[in-house]
Amino acid sequence: MLMAIIIMGGVAFFFSTVLVIADKKLRVEVDPRIEEIAALLPQANCGGCGFPGCKGYATAIVMNGAPVGKCAPSGAEVNEAIGRIMGVEVSERVRRVVRVHCRGAESVAARKALYVGIPSCQAVSMVQSGDKLCDWGCLGYGDCAKACPFGGITLGENGLPQVNEEVCTGCGLCVASCPKKILQLHGIDERVIVACRSEDPPKQAKSSCANACIGCGICARACPEAVEVKNHLACVKDPGGFSDECIAKLEKCPTGAIGPVDQGKAEALRAEGA
Amino acid sequence: MTLVIIFVSALLINNFVLAQFLGICSFIGISNNMTSSVSMGMAVTFVMVLTAVVCWPIYFLVLVPAHLEFLQTLTFILVVACLVQFVEMFIKKTSIALYDALGIYLPLITTNCAILGFALIAVTRNYSYLETIVYGVGSGLGYTLAMVLMAGVRGKLETADIPKPLQGPGIVLITAGIMALAFMGFAGLIK
Structure with a gap:
């Protein structure tokens, strides 16, 4: 009995001594600011900043002087706090959110075939570039919703993704997941969106989707400063070039492909200082 | 020759995961990703060898002469815990790249x-x-072999249409069971 206690005690004592010595000798000095900054970051590890995860970005800020304010998910407050830790000013930047460039809902954009297989946009787009008649439009299998680490995208009843702009952090993971490049990042203050990506000639575009841009150019004549038509598709060339009058004129768009973003929502968000 | 038999037996016939069902928790938890499976497998191999190096002398040179074989479980837990802690500190000091690769798996x-x-x-x-x-x-x-095989299978499972009640650990355990059946085939390898 006594022997057992002595031996166990001896072994335990030996190893604890080794650990104590090792702790003293092998201690690695880590800059405490890395931990502080990592604690502030959202821990979503979305990679939107271009560094491997939140810890990686925190390390890069402290060790390699990476710019503060690259973290899209954390708001201005967090970036300011990080700036205070590092003692640098953070330039104010417009919050970016993802917006959907397609209005080809199930009811207006016909499918050319019945697809049976892996239910993912990436997989579907490999077969005949998708099962929709329109080769440019949203396939509606929800890769973007699966990619969003914040649960900000849901597939609506109409088969199109719906972005909750209050939740969207602009990390861009959904943008990368979409094989049709339907989702794109925009400044939250951009007021007009071209909700179509089809560069098909007008007749073909119209026959594959009732909401497609047919490149008629009414919008380009209404807002010559801000819109141009390229490859049968209206493009916003200067998001700041829209005046209130010309936005009102955009209502003349025959298919509704170009139009104002839901401004009420955007205004409310700006008022919150987000 | 004995050494070869011991090696092959431990690798295939008495595979820790698929024949003895040890280490299932980490097997289920980490095998969803090929890279981390390999890292975890390497970390386990590393710690097993270290355990062998340290536990054998403690058992045969300390516990057996003192007739305290019944303390083996307690002693081994203590030794392994301290050893892993020490190794973690050592790797962190000497090779930060290796620490990043093994770091979270060691504890x-x-x-x-x-x-x-x-x-x-x-x-x-x-x-x-x-x-x-x-x-x-x-x-x-x-262990590494089982992890890598499972990670490969799970990569394929990602795209499969699995019934809802079986998603997650359920289908992995079923797959592991089938793999274990397959590994039973190795039993006749060494007489």
Whole structure:
């Protein structure tokens, strides 16, 4: 009995001594600011900043002087706090959110075939570039919703993704997941969106989707400063070039492909200082 | 020859995961990703060999002469825990790249039943020092093999349409069971 206690005690004592010595000798000095900054970051590890995860970005800020304010998910407050830790000013930047460039809902954009297989946009787009008649439009299998680490995208009843702009952090993971490049990042203050990506000639575009841009150019004549038509598709060339009058004129768009973003929502968000 | 038999037996026939069902928790938890499976497998192999190196002398040179064999479980847990802690500090100091690769897996291994099971089985079989070390290498690589195979299968499962109640650990356990059946085929390899 006594022997057992002595031996166990001896072994335990030996190893604890080794650990104590090792702790003293092998201690690695880590800059405490890395931990502080990592604690502030959202821990979503979305990679939107271009560094491997939140810890990686925190390390890069402290060790390699990476710019503060690259973290899209954390708001201005967090970036300011990080700036205070590092003692640098953070330039104010417009919050970016993802917006959907397609209005080809199930009811207006016909499918050319019945697809049976892996239910993912990436997989579907490999077969005949998708099962929709329109080769440019949203396939509606929800890769973007699966990619969003914040649960900000849901597939609506109409088969199109719906972005909750209050939740969207602009990390861009959904943008990368979409094989049709339907989702794109925009400044939250951009007021007009071209909700179509089809560069098909007008007749073909119209026959594959009732909401497609047919490149008629009414919008380009209404807002010559801000819109141009390229490859049968209206493009916003200067998001700041829209005046209130010309936005009102955009209502003349025959298919509704170009139009104002839901401004009420955007205004409310700006008022919150987000 | 004995060494080869011990090695192959630990690697395939008595595979820790698929024949002895040890270390299942980490097997289910980490095998969803090929890179981390390999890292975890390497970390387990590494710790198993270290356990072999340290536990054998403690058992045969300290516990057996003092007739305290019944303390083996307690001692091995203590030794493995301290050892892993020490190794973690050592790697962090010497190679930060290796630490980043193994780092989060090392503490997980501290309480891994495969490691403790390995130490206990090795002493009950009365292996010599060298045999214990070879047994450690074989067991660790066997664990790695099972992890890598499972990670490959799970990669395919990602795209499969799995019934809802079986999603997650359920389908993995079923797959592991089928793999274990397949590994039973190795039983006739060595007479």
